[in-house]
Amino acid sequence: MKKLVMISFIVALITLVACSEQSNESEGNIATEQTSGGDLVVDLSSAPVSLDPHAANDGNSLYVMSAIYDTLVFLDKDLTLKPGLAESYEQIEDTVWQLKLRQGIEFHDGTPFNAEVVKVNFDRIFDEDVASPVGFLFDMVTNVEVIDEYTVHIETEFPFVALPAHLAHPAGHMISKEAIEADYEAMENGEPPFAYVNENPIGTGYFKYESSIPGEAVTLTKNEDYWDVKANVDKVTFKVVPEDLTRIAELQTKEADIIYPVNPNDIKQLEDTDGTAVQQSDSSNLTYIGFNLEVEPFTDKRVRHAITMAIDKEELIDGIVDGVALPAQGFLAPTVYGYSDDLTPLTYDVEEAKRLLAEAGYADGFQATILTTDLRSNINIAEYAQAQLAPLGIDLSIQIAEQGAYLDATAQGNHELFVGSWGTVTLDADYGLYGMFHSSNIGAPGNRSFIQNDEVDALLEAARKEMDEATRLELYKEVQQLLVDEAPLVPVYHSILLAGLRDNVEGYFQYPSSFLFLRDVELKE
Template sequence: MVAVATEPSTLDPQLVNDRSSRIVTDNVFETLLVRDGSAQIQPKLADSYERVDDTTWRFVLHPGVTFHDGSPLDADAVVFSIERIIDPEFDTQRTSYTEGIAGAKKVDDRTVDILTDGKNPVLPAEMTSIPMVSPASAQQQSFGHEVVVGTGPYTFKSWQRGREIQLERHDGYWAEKPSIPAFTVRVVPDAQTALSALQAGEVDLVFDLFPEQSALAPQVKEVQASDFSYVAFNTYKKELSDPRVRRAMNLAVDKESLAKTIYQGHASPNQAQHLAKGMLGFSPGLAPFPYDPEQAKRLLAEAGYPDGFDLELHVPIGRYSKGEESADFVAAALDAVGVHTKVVKHDWNDYRTLGRVKGTEQDAFDLKYGWNSNEWFDAARIKSHITCEGASSKFCNKSVDQLVDAGANTFDQADRQRDYEQMWATLHDDPYSIYLLQQHYIFGTSKRLVWDPRPDDAYFVSTMKLTS
C-alpha cells in the first residue's frame, strides 16, 4: 500500500506527468529505454538503438512483447505512441519531453525510426520518458477511467475516485516478474493521517514525508533528488520586466535559512541553475545568489521601484513537500524589501492548468512556485521553461534561445557543456526565476519494505520487496 497526497487527474501516461500518477503509470506502462539505478540509460522495450544520421535514430524492439490487451508491441504501436504524444491536438502537458521529435516511421515489424526536426542529442533521454500505449485501448479514449493498458509488470484493476487505485501483477509479463503480487495507491491528503497509517502498518510507503516527521516513521529513505525548487517570474508583467528587479528578488531570499528551517537540512541552496554537479551543462562557476536585502532594495530603487509594488505568488496545495510553507517564506522575504506579495493557493489540478496560461494573457500568474525535475541529468531538460516559445515559459531572452539551440544542435558533448554554461551565466544576469533549493526526497516506509529510492523520481514496484 502506497499513500499519496494528491489524486491523479488521469492515468494516461502521455498526457500528464506528476508523482501521484507515476507510482501507477511507471508500473503499467514502459518505455523504449530506461535509466538504471545509477541513472545510466539502458535498453527496455528496445533491445538496441543507433543514430542513423543527424535526424534519424533507429530502434530495434524486443521480440514477443504484448500489451495487457494481447495486442503486440510492434513498430506500428511505437509509431502510434510517438505520433500521438507529439500531435498538437492531443495537447499533452509533457511537451518538455518531446522537444525536437518530428515523428516516427516503421522500418519493419521490429524496427522503428524516430525522426527529429534537426540534431537532437537528447533523443535517447527522451525515449526514457515517453511511455508506449496500446493503440486499440488509446483510441477508446478511456484512460483515467477504466481502460489503462501498457506492457508493464502490473495491470490496472480499479480506481475509486477520491480514495484509491488498485493494481495487480501481470502474469503474462514479458520480463522478470515482480515479487509483490498487487498494490494499492491510496489518496491521503493529510500528512499526519498518512504518517499514522504508516505507523499502524496500513501503508508501506508515504511520499514527501515532512522533515519533522522523519523521526516518527518506522523507517526513512532519503535521496538527493533531481528536483529544484524555484519561483518563476512572469517577465511580461511590467514590474518584472527589468532584470534588476528579478536579481533583487533573488537577493531578498535567504536560501540557507529556508533549507535549515523549513526543510531542517533536508535540502540545500542550488547554484543558481536547475542542475547539480555531474549533470551535463552544470556550471561550477555559479553560486547561489547571496542573501543581501540591502542590495535588493538598492536594485529595486535603481529600477524605479523605491517603494516596491504588489504581486501574487501562486502555489499548489499538497503537491510539493513544504511547498506552501516555502511560498510563505519567500513572500515574507519579498515583503521585507518592499515587494508586497500575496500567496494564492490552488488545488493541484487547477494550478497545473492555470499555471500554463501564457505570460502575455490577462490571467497569467505573476509568480509561480514549483519544482523542476531533471531526470535527464542534462541542461536540455529546462528548455520549455526558459525559451521564448517554451510551453511553461513566461520569459524571453533571444541570447538564451540561441544558446539553447546551439546546445541542441550538436552531438559534441564538450560543445554542449560550453553552450549550457554560457546559458546559465546569461540566466544569472537575467533570471527567469528565483533559484531556491535542490530538494531531497524523504520517504517514510514500513520496516518490511526493502527498497532504495532513485534520484530521477521513478517508482518501479518490481524493484521493491516485502520481507513479511
C-alpha cells in the same frame, strides 16, 4: 530497527550513448524467485492528473504510470540507459536512430507490441488535435518510419545525442494501439483527448490497471505475463493522502507501507517510531520561487534581482527543511549532465535589493500574490518569502491551491509569483533547461515563468544540436549563467528525496527524478 539510508548517485550521462547497442541482459529476461506477494499500499500527496502518458507530466501521475507502462529505453538503478521494449538502439546516421524491438511482448489487453504500435504512439504525440503537453520532449523528431514488424527508424531535425534519454522519459511510455484508437473514437463522439486512455490505461508494465476511485486511490495488480522480471507483490494501491501528518500516521499504524513525500521536519518522528524509517535519495529536482515575466513589475529584471537577493537560501533551508537540501546556485542539480559549479549567482544582499527596487521605481514596495500548492513545504516557502520581502515594502499575499488548479493557473499565466519545482527526469540538461526556459514551451510544457528571450533560445537550440561533448557542456554553462542573470525564477534548493517505509519493506528504489520503482519491492514477514 532504525536506519537512515543515503543513496548517492554519480551521473555521467555522456557514457549513455556508448551503451546504446547493448542488449538488456542485466535487467531483463532473468528468472527470479517470487517470494513476497501481498498487497502494497503507497500514500501519495496528490491524485494523478491522468493515467495517459501523453496527457500528464506531473510527479504523481508519473509515479503511477511508471508501473503500468514501459518505454523503449529505460534508466536502470545504476542510472545507465538500457534497452527496454527496444532490444537495441543505434544512431545509424547523424539524424537517424534505428530501434530493434523485442518480439513476443503483449499489452495488458493481449494485443501485440510491434513497430506499428511505436509509430501510432508517436503520431498521437505529434497530433495537433490531441495537443499533448509532453510533445516538447520529441519536438526534434520529424518522422517515425516502420521498417519491418520489429524495426523502426526515428528521424530527427538535427543530430540529437540526448534522444535515448528522452525515449526513457515517461512521455515515451508505449500505449496499446487499440486503446489509442478507442481514444480517437471517443474524441469523435465529443469526449476530450486522453479521456478513454485515462480510464483504460493499457501498457506492457509489470503492473496492470485494476480500478480507481477518482481523487482517492488507484489500484494495480501484478502482471503475471510480464515479459521481464515480474513484480514481487500481488497488488499495489496508490492512496491520495494530502496531509503530511495523516500520511505519517498511516505509516505508523501499518495502513500504509510506503509514503511519499515526507516533510524533512518529520524525519525524527518516523525514525523514533518502532517499525518505520526514512529513506533519503539524491534528486535531480529544483525547488524555486518563480516570476510571471508577463506581469508587472516582474517584467523588470531589477525587481526580479531584488527579490532573489532578498531570499536567504541557507536560512530558508535550515528553517523549512531542517537543512536536508542543497542550496541551488543555478537551475540544474549536481546529478544532471550539464550541471556547472562555476556560475556567478545572485547572492543574499538586502541593501542591494532595496537599492534595485528604488532604482526600478518601487522604493516603497508593492503588493503581489504568490501561488503555491497545498504541500506543507511549499506553503512554508511562500510564508518565508512573505516575511523576507516585507522589509522591502513588498506586501505578499499567499494563495493556496490543490495540485490540479495550481497547474492550470500557472499554465495559463494566471499568477504573479509561484512556488514551483522541476525534476530533470532524463538527467540531461536539455530537458532541465529547454523545457523550463525555451519560449516554445510556455505554459503547461514547463515554461511557467513565461520567459521569452532570443539569446536563451539560441543557446538552448545550439546545445541540443551539438555533438561534441566539450562544446555542448560549454553552451549549457553559458546559458545557465545567462539565466542566472535574467532571473526568471529564484533557484532555492535541490531537494533530498524523503520516503517513509515500514521496516518490512525491502527492495524500494527511487530515481533522482523522484519516480518510485516498485517492481523489486518485497513485504517481508
